[in-house]
Amino acid sequence: MKKIILIGASGYVGSAIMKEALNRGMQVTAIVRHPEKITIKDANLTVKKGDVTDIDKIARLSKGADVIVSAYNPGWNNPDIYEETLSVYPKILEAVKKSGVPRFLMVGGAGTLFVEPGLRLIDSGMIPETILPGVKSLGEFYLNTLSKEKEVDWVFFSPAANLFPGKRTGKFRLGKDNMIVDDQGESSVSVEDYAAAMIDEVEYPTHHYERFTIGY
Numbered sequence: 001m002k003k004i005i006l007i008g009a010s011g012y013v014g015s016a017i018m019k020e021a022l023n024r025g026m027q028v029t030a031i032v033r034h035p036e037k038i039t040i041k042d043a044n045l046t047v048k049k050g051d052v053t054d055i056d057k058i059a060r061l062s063k064g065a066d067v068i069v070s071a072y073n074p075g076w077n078n079p080d081i082y083e084e085t086l087s088v089y090p091k092i093l094e095a096v097k098k099s100g101v102p103r104f105l106m107v108g109g110a111g112t113l114f115v116e117p118g119l120r121l122i123d124s125g126m127i128p129e130t131i132l133p134g135v136k137s138l139g140e141f142y143l144n145t146l147s148k149e150k151e152v153d154w155v156f157f158s159p160a161a162n163l164f165p166g167k168r169t170g171k172f173r174l175g176k177d178n179m180i181v182d183d184q185g186e187s188s189v190s191v192e193d194y195a196a197a198m199i200d201e202v203e204y205p206t207h208h209y210e211r212f213t214i215g216y
Contacts, residue, residue: 002026002202005062005101007052007070007092010037013107013163014071016195018045024199031061053091059098067103067202068096076134085137090145096152105201106146108156109138110187113179113213121161121179142211155207159194160215166190172197172214180215189214
């Protein structure tokens, strides 16, 4: 049975990942700032109160796990999302190192995916201004910090451009650095299928020290 530490389990993507892991019988420890937000009851679920900026506590709670999955997000409506993302994620990475957990999987962003040769989504003018700071910060952490990490076996899992609430179909395509689009040129995937692919990676490690992406 895989033992997973899940950061950000009460959020939009984190809650979907938690449900998928529990449905597969995995042992999940959810580390959240507000435990009362986790209402699911499951014999394989342990909820721990923790602040992701507390490196020592996160490391201590994570010891003995097979993998740490982070769905941390300061909130898309948070005016300080850019600064908080870039200040918190290095601390999460440091906690992973300190914990001794060998694998780190991160809910990434789509901004650094290429929409055509030499053009990333972040520079295409297609991203709404309202979410641009959050997209930029995730991209900068990936390009400037995570991509250079050699100590921890990391994965940055970029969703499709449109990550919507829907159904778990189990039918999707995976790629690496290029945005996956359908026959209509749309880049989309349900959060349920994204979670399924994330837990596939937990169960059957395929990607190492790299980013991958998903789409229909």
